[in-house]
Amino acid sequence: MEIVINISSGLCLFIGSFVCVSGGIGILRFPDFYTRMHAVGVTGTLGAGMILIGLMLYSTDFLVFAKLVMILLLTLLISPTTSHVLAKAALHNGLMPKLSQNTVEQSSLEQESKETASSKS
Amino acid sequence: MKRHTISLFLTLAAFWLLNSGHYSTLILLLGAASIILVLFISHQMDVVDQESQPLYLxxxxxxxxxxxxxxxxxxxxxxxxxxxxxxxxxxxxxxxxxxxxxxxxxxxxxxxxxxxxxxxxxxxxxxxxxxxxxxxxxxxxxxxxxxxxxxxxxxxx
Amino acid sequence: MLVAATLAIFIAMTLAIIRGISGPTFYDRILAVNMFGTKTVLLISLLGFVMGRPEFLDIAIVYALINFISVIAVLRYSDTNQFKHTPATETSNHQSTEKEH
Structure with missing residues (x-):
């Protein structure tokens, strides 16, 4: 029983570390701000979740377990809020995303958000 | 309104008990006092309602x-x-x-x-x-x- | 495994710092700082287990809240016109996004 818990928590920690390092690579590799935001989202959900679940399996005390659950819930609440606020501020201040060419109706959307950006100034 | 106050009280009590970890009488009394203070302030701010405690979900x-x-x-x-x-x-x-x-x-x-x-x-x-x-x-x-x-x-x- | 995970978090934090220093726009820097803060929360929790002191978890909770509030505060401030993004400051932006002020 002991060894099963040790192995599974080690596995969770390994997956979490791999996802976090991948997110770090992604924030360097992706071409513009909005795509980098998705890389950060990966580290905020699965990376943090897997590392905290791995630590939960290590923990023996109930209070420590409860605090880890609390940190996980806080992270999952905070991560979408910050990315939404960041993206909204960036779009309203006129930072345009680089889009791939095969998407339709992007020009009308750009026009509109440009209008909102200039109406705020 | 009553249901929302009770659910807020239970949430705050669980949060306090899990974060504290000390269960002597004095500390528990201080915790109860702080929970009641928070309940009073949120009633004054009028935020205890369906929107902050979506119980129907x-x-x-x-x-x-x-x-x-x-x-x-x-x-x-x-x-x-x-x-x-x-x-x-x-x-x-x-x-x-x-x-x-x-x-x-x-x-x-x-x-x-x-x-x-x-x-x-x-x-x-x-x-x-x-x-x-x-x-x-x-x-x-x-x-x-x-x-x-x-x-x-x-x-x- | 705990030590290996700590080292991996250190690597991720270093990559975030590099993006924060080199990031072409203001928002890239805030994004990097936000990711750095999230990684710090994980690092503090892991260090608590490595050193055998679970009290560190309280600090991790407080750090998560501070990180959240600081990012929101900076972005509230960015609603004022001082942070208006102009394409001239970003060299890699090839689309014509000039605006009439």
Whole structure:
């Protein structure tokens, strides 16, 4: 029983570390701000979740377990809020995303958000 | 109103007990005093209502959470794969999507679920339209297919 | 495994710092700082287990809240016109996004 818990928590920690390092690579590799935001989202959900679940399996005390659950819930609440606020501020201040060419109706959307950006100034 | 006060009291008590870890009489009394102070202040601010304590969601929310966790894990695997494949494999898209939720709570749950899933971020929410930025064009298409929309609409009732 | 995970978090934090220093726009820097804060929360929790002191978890909770509030505060401030993004400051932006002020 002991060894099963040790192995599974080690596995969770390994997956979490791999996802976090991948997110770090992604924030360097992706071409513009909005795509980098998705890389950060990966580290905020699965990376943090897997590392905290791995630590939960290590923990023996109930209070420590409860605090880890609390940190996980806080992270999952905070991560979408910050990315939404960041993206909204960036779009309203006129930072345009680089889009791939095969998407339709992007020009009308750009026009509109440009209008909102200039109406705020 | 009464139900919301009781649920807020229980939440605060659980939060305090789990964070404290000391259970002598004096400390417990201080904790009760602080909980009552917080309850009093939130009554004065008039924030104890249906909006801050959405109790009607509790029936269906567990099943939705399980489905959302499954979706998050799937989306994470996709995004990590595209991080290692490099910038030629992604097709970033910005698009407006119509949503079918009626209440504010349903709209916020839907927008937050989209932001929580990696690969798609809600940028703005105006009336019944959201602007979504997605890493891949096929993420937008799966959002338009409306599986998540339908499940959030089920939560509303 | 705990030590290996700590080292991996250190690597991720270093990558975030590099993006924060080199990031072409203001928002890239805030994004990097936000990711750095999230990683710090994980690092503090892991260090609590490595050193055998679970009291560190309280600090991790407080740090998560501070990180959240600081990012929101900076972005509230960015609603004022001082942070208006102009394409001239970003060299890699090839789309014509000039605006009339």
């Amino acid at each position: 509790t029936r269906n929310i567990l099943g939705y959470y399980l489905w959302l966790i499954k979706e998050i894990i799937k989306a994470n695997i996709t995004v990590v794969k595209h991080i290692w494949l490099g910038k030629e494999s992604i097709s970033p898209t910005l698009k407006k999507i119509k949503i079918s939720q009626k209440t504010d709570m349903g709209k916020v749950i839907y927008a937050n679920s989209i932001s929580l899933t990696p690969g798609t971020v809600t940028i703005d929410l105006v009336d019944d339209e959201i602007i979504v930025h997605a890493l891949l064009y096929k993420d937008i298409e799966s959002l338009k297919a409306g599986e998540m929309d339908r499940r959030v609409s089920l939560l509303e009732r």
